[in-house]
Amino acid sequence: MRKKHWMVLLVFGLFILACKKDHPVKEEIERFLGFQKPSNFPEPVYNFANNKVTKEGFELGRALFYEPRLSRNNTITCGSCHIQSAAFTQHGHDVSHGIDDRLGTRNSPPIMNLAWSKAFMWGGGVYDLDLQPITPITTHEEMDESLENVLNKIRAVPKYTAMFKQAFGTEEVTTARFMKALSQFMLMCVSSNSKYDQVMRKEGTVFTADEQEGYVLFKEKCASCHSEPLFTDGSFRNNGLGTSAVNDQGLYAVTLIETDRYKFKVPSLRNLKYTAPFTHDGRFLSLDGMLEHYNSEVRDTPNLDPQLRKNGRLGIELSATDKLKLTAFLGTLNDEAFINDKRFSEQ
Amino acid sequence: MKNTYFKIASLLSVLSIGFAGCSKKDSPTPEFQEANLAPLSIEFDNIVGARTFTLNNTGSPYKNAAGEQFTISFLQYFISNIKVETAAGNSYAVNPDSSYFLIKGADKASRFAKVHVPEGDYTKVTFTLGVDSLRSTMPIDKRTGVLDPAAGGDHENGGMYWGWNNGYIFFKYEGNSNVISDDASGDPTGKKQFKYHIGFFGGYSVPTINNIKVITMDLNAAGIAKVRKDRQSNVHLFVDLMKVFNGKTPFSIVAHPNVMFNDFSSTVAGNYVDMFKHDHTEN
Missing domain, CATH: 1.10.760.10 (Cytochrome c-like domain)
Incomplete structure (x- = not known):
């Protein structure tokens, strides 16, 4: 009896495997x-x-x-x-x-x-x-x-x-x-099946030391806009990109409200490994370039987000180590499944 | 011969009886009952100043107060949320599901907004030029008929839905005038076209420009609407498109050849709200 059960399971398992190979529509x-x-x-x-x-x-x-x-x-x-x-x-x-x-x-x-x-x-x-x-x-x-x-x-x-x-x-x-x-x-x-999700759902995976430190940094420096677990708060903000050649004015173009000029939707940070280039006009080809923007390239244009103007400084201070750790953490948001x-x- | 006279006489008498039957003078005002519905139509008869409305009449163009000659190539606008009121103050709003009409300059048959209201004598008609904010934010299932985003094709052909900024164009008025320059401040295609696409219902979550116009016509002077089941009462309005240019805030075509999604749209809407004049009522 028990043997029979195993046989059935084995045959069933083989069937699924076979389907996986030959028929992507197994689901x-x-x-x-x-x-x-x-x-x-x-x-x-x-x-x-x-x-x-x-x-x-x-x-x-x-x-x-x-x-x-x-x-x-x-x-x-x-x-x-x-x-x-x-x-x-x-x-x-x-x-x-x-x-x-x-x-x-x-x-x-x-x-x-x-x-x-x-x-x-x-x-x-x-x-x-x-x-x-x-x-x-x-x-x-x-x-x-x-x-x-x-x-x-x-x-x-x-x-x-x-x-x-x-x-x-x-x-x-x-x-x-x-x-x-x-x-x-x-x-x-x-x-919703990135390493981050698995860690949060306590599915047996844990962050590495760098990822964990990056997570702490993330919560301190990024999470006010890119809030968990979607990694966006869904709001529209001016992140100091400066005006583009086509002078895309973002939210202003649909509301004609002066305080909406140059505001764009905060994008999620999930799956960055697969989605470069970044920002609304794709001007940053790498994550490194994007992080450096926040560190040293934020421009003071109308309606700049207050988060990017703190203590008399434009942008968010990020050291080389900070960037490495943040990158390690952001890597846990990639969802291969x-x-x-x-x-x-x-x- | 005598026979013929007799025939004519009898025909005339039958006709006059017919006319008398149509005369509403002795028709008593029925009791106002919400369920006692009868047909009413509001006719949106487009005119241009002192002249009739004709598309592309290049041989005899219109002239606005700024002295600019122009022709009209396209006209469409939404009329919605029809409401009537009696002298006694009884009012009735047509069910919103059947109270949206697209008046098309190129389609004479579209000039009537046909609704059903309780039998009664109405002294006021109220309607919206545009699509109210409630309907502008409704789920896709409620957007049927003239409100179907697929209706009318693309913007070159009569589509009235703004996909990129969820909402409807309330009033779409296009034409040509030789005063329009061929550069970016006019019409770079060289067709000397002016385009007024006026929308803006006030915004989904934050308030934006609101160009929805609610218009009330007092029917007392030119004839109240006597709505009865056995006939078609028709409130005949003239819609004077010249008012777009010559209204409260007159403007020239050359100064504003394209008004779509910008602040000046409110000025255009402020002008076209005065287009409507009650000419008479056919009872």
Whole structure:
């Protein structure tokens, strides 16, 4: 009897292994758990009551995320600028590179932990995930398509009408369903399995001495804006970058409020290993460059964050050792499982 | 011959009976009951100063107070949240789910905002030019019909949704004028186009410019609306687009050829709030 059990488990195990090698869609046969809040994360801000994540909705959203018909000439997908291996950013591009080789003015932000995001885009303007995809679809430098055309193209594909039926009950392709499906996929892209998370959840991993010292430094010098566990407080701040050649004024452009000039959304510090270059216009190619900015390059422009003007000094003093330790700690925020999770890959 | 006269006479008498039947003079004011709904329409009849509204009339352009000649190539605006009030002070607001209308200059049929209100004699009609802040921040499911962000295609074709700054364009008015320069301060494409895209509902979380305009028309002078089940009462408004330039704060096209997302949008909205004039009511 006992032997039989072992045999069954062994065969089952082999089956899973075999699936892992040959079929990246192994997860498809596993039970779909829907959106799961990591135990060390706060309650999400997204209204799940209005859009329950289902297996069918998520899969439809994933198909749409990787669907080139979302762009005018069917060449660009969401995944073109939000590449999973780069933690859903466009690694190596300072500003996003869209349709017809056109260049935008900002760095592709990651599709990650969006269920906790109150505002979208580097400069705000979008406050509901269900409305966010309209921006890249209609932007001239990104997908350059109208939402109406996208929906018409999707309606003409039997694969999609079938998927809409599975996800929403009928084949009807509406703006709301299209947006909700995309949201379901994006909401599932939760990065919560970094070493930091495992340490916080006491899963048996511990920080090295450098990481621990870096963590202490981080809490002292960085956490007021990049607050745990999302490593952003979701606010908009001027971090002293100085004006850019295109004079991007950030939040001001959508509010026209003088005190919003040059404020940009505080980005998360998760997955920095995969997401360089950094800041809204991708001007810093390395973490070292970014840290040096805070140490010695902060410029006094209107609305500079008060955190960057303390004791008569601009910026945050960081010694070479501080930088090493901070870098060690920030390394614990990289989530390899996230960038390799087959559920989020193009199928 | 006699027969013909008789026919004509009887036809006339039938017609006059018909007319008499249509005359509302002796129709008593019904008791105001919220559930007793009847049709009412508000007609937004676009005009330009003393002239009718015609798109692209390059042969006979319009002229504003600054003396600038111009033609109109595109016009669309949202009318929403219709409310009526009787002389006795009974008021009724149309259910918001069926109270959003997009008036399109290129589509004559779109000039009527058709609603249902309780039978009654109304002396006031109130509506919003634009989309209120509540609807501007509603979930995607509530954004259907003219509020569907996919409606109308892209901005070149009639789309009224601002994706990059969650909100609707309330009033979209475009045209051409030879006074517009070909450089960056005018229209670098050389098409000599002016574009007024006015939106701004007041902001999601922090207050921003609010260009939502609530307009109340007093119907007493030009005819109250007698709303009854067996007929269509129509409040006929003239909407004078010349007021955009010649309103409270007159401005010249050459000084402001493009007004979209900037502070001057409030000046334009402050002018267009006075576009509406009640001409008459068809009961």
